[in-house]
Amino acid sequence: MAHERADLNAFVTVVEHPAPPSDGPLHGLPFAAKDVIDTAGVLTTRGSRHFAHHVPTDDAACVDLLVRAGAVLVGKTTTHEFANGPIGDSALNGAARNPHDLERVTGGSSAGSAAAVAAGIVPFALGTDTGGSARIPASLCGVVGFKPTFGRLSTRGVFPLAPSFDTVGFLTDDPALLARAWSLVDLAPAGRPATRVGRLTGEGISPVHPAVDGVVRRFLDPLRPVELSLPELGRTWEIYRRMQGAEAGAIHRERLATAPELFQPDVRDRLEAGEAVRGWEYVAALDLQRRLQDDLLAVFDDVDVLALPTTPITAPLLGATDVDLAGRRVPVREALLSLTHPWSVLGWPAASVPAGTVAGLPVGAQFVAAPGRDATLIDFIRRVCTTTPEQPQETHHD
Structure with missing residues (x-):
């Protein structure tokens, strides 16, 4: 199965x-793991030359959960080195390629997982999500990507990027299948359905290409969202940059000191910058x-779900x-x-779903609870x- 689309x-x-x-x-369900x-x-x-021949002796907790439920592991998927990058083009085995255009990136760092699902090779794949690593490739490849509440699912057996933000990510082309898989983790019923949608706009939200914004707006229109803003979100990038950088730098400190040449250049540069974060800054x-x-939890007094582009x-x-x-x-x-890192900083659950296309390339809408x-x-x-309704499309990106 995994031989398809080499x-x-x-x-x-x-x-x-x-x-x-x-x-x-999940008896007989094939899946792949980042x-x-x-x-x-x-x-x-x-994704690194540091571990080119590494064979673990145990399954990670998330893999064990699926296997015990009857799912079948069919392969391991391409990741940006040490999951440290949102592009998916810097890995031991080279760049993963987008099924919609082989000259374009998949997004990362759960690059291969998104590509495998989008190409129909597997219906479901595990990734990770520290700042968007499941949601970003889901958006760029046109599948569903889910990041759970921080700490809700064990990361035992998952190599860390930044433990303050790390979560296991899920990618699938079928939200019902995601619900089945998540029921293995969360036995409680969903509770009162989410009906009140708040579309984030204005200050605190980074700029979005007009064509992408148009697709997402039209996708959200049937949900009758109310507009709201969270200016404080503008402060999350500095939090993420410092904490993620410092924690990743600490994890790789010995490797940086003894074998820096084995790192991909972009990853090495980020890790060295992370080492320079001062204690008081962290x-x-x-x-x-x-x-x-x-402070920001109060937003859910008025809405059940926040919406914005992924x-x-x-x-x-x-x-x-x-x-x-x-x-x-x-x-x-x-x-x-x-647009993805704020929810990792806050630790809130977030998901990307296909919202339409621009010039044949997928666009994702992101929902946060x-x-x-x-x-x-x-x-x-x-x-x-x-x-x-049928997902809207734009014919241009200019």
Whole structure:
């Protein structure tokens, strides 16, 4: 199965002879797992030359959960090195390619997982999401990507990027299948359905390409959203940059000191910048994170779900370093993370769903719920994806 579409470079390793499935609610369901997630007896490179021959002895908790439920692991998918990048083009085995245009990125860092699902190779894949690593490639490849509430699902056996934000991510082409998988984690019913949608606009939200914004607005129109703004979201980038950078730098400190040449250049540069974050900067960012987590929860007094684009652009060409947004050149990495990282900083559950296309390239709409309302959010996106009209399309991107 995983041999299909070799041109996508979605897989690092294919499991040639999968174990027979156990009985369970996911009996026989094939799935793939991002290559930073441990799989017993299966090569797990973490996208890096540092671990080119690493074979774990145990499954990660998330893999074990699926396998016990009857799902069948068929392969490990391409990841940006150590999951440290939102593009998906900097990995031990090379760039994953977007099924909608092989000259464009998938987004990352759960690059191969999104490509494999979008190409129909597997119906479901595990990724991770620290600042958008499941939602970004879901948006650029036209599938569903889900990040749970921080701490809701064990990350045991998942190589860390930044433990303050790390979550396991899910990618699928079927929201109902996501609901089935999540029921293994959360046995409580979804509770009161989410019906009140707030569309984020104005201050605090990074610029979005007009064509992308238009597609998302039309996708949201049937939900009759109310407009609201959260200016404080503008402070989350500095929190994310400092905390993610410092934590990733600390994790790789010894490797940076002893074998820096084994890192991909872009990842090495970010890790070295993270090492330069001062202690007081990290503590100040942590304090601000906690205050925002408390203060911003009040938004859910008036709405059940927040809505906004997942990414401000469609998939860039491979090798692109910056894009034009609101009249200025913005690094691709910063653009791709701009609308997803706030919910990682806050620790709230968030999901990207296909909203339409611009010039044949997918556009994602992002929905965010209050912490702990994961099942409610999944139920909401399942209903949205089955009841919204035919997805709108734009014929240009200019």
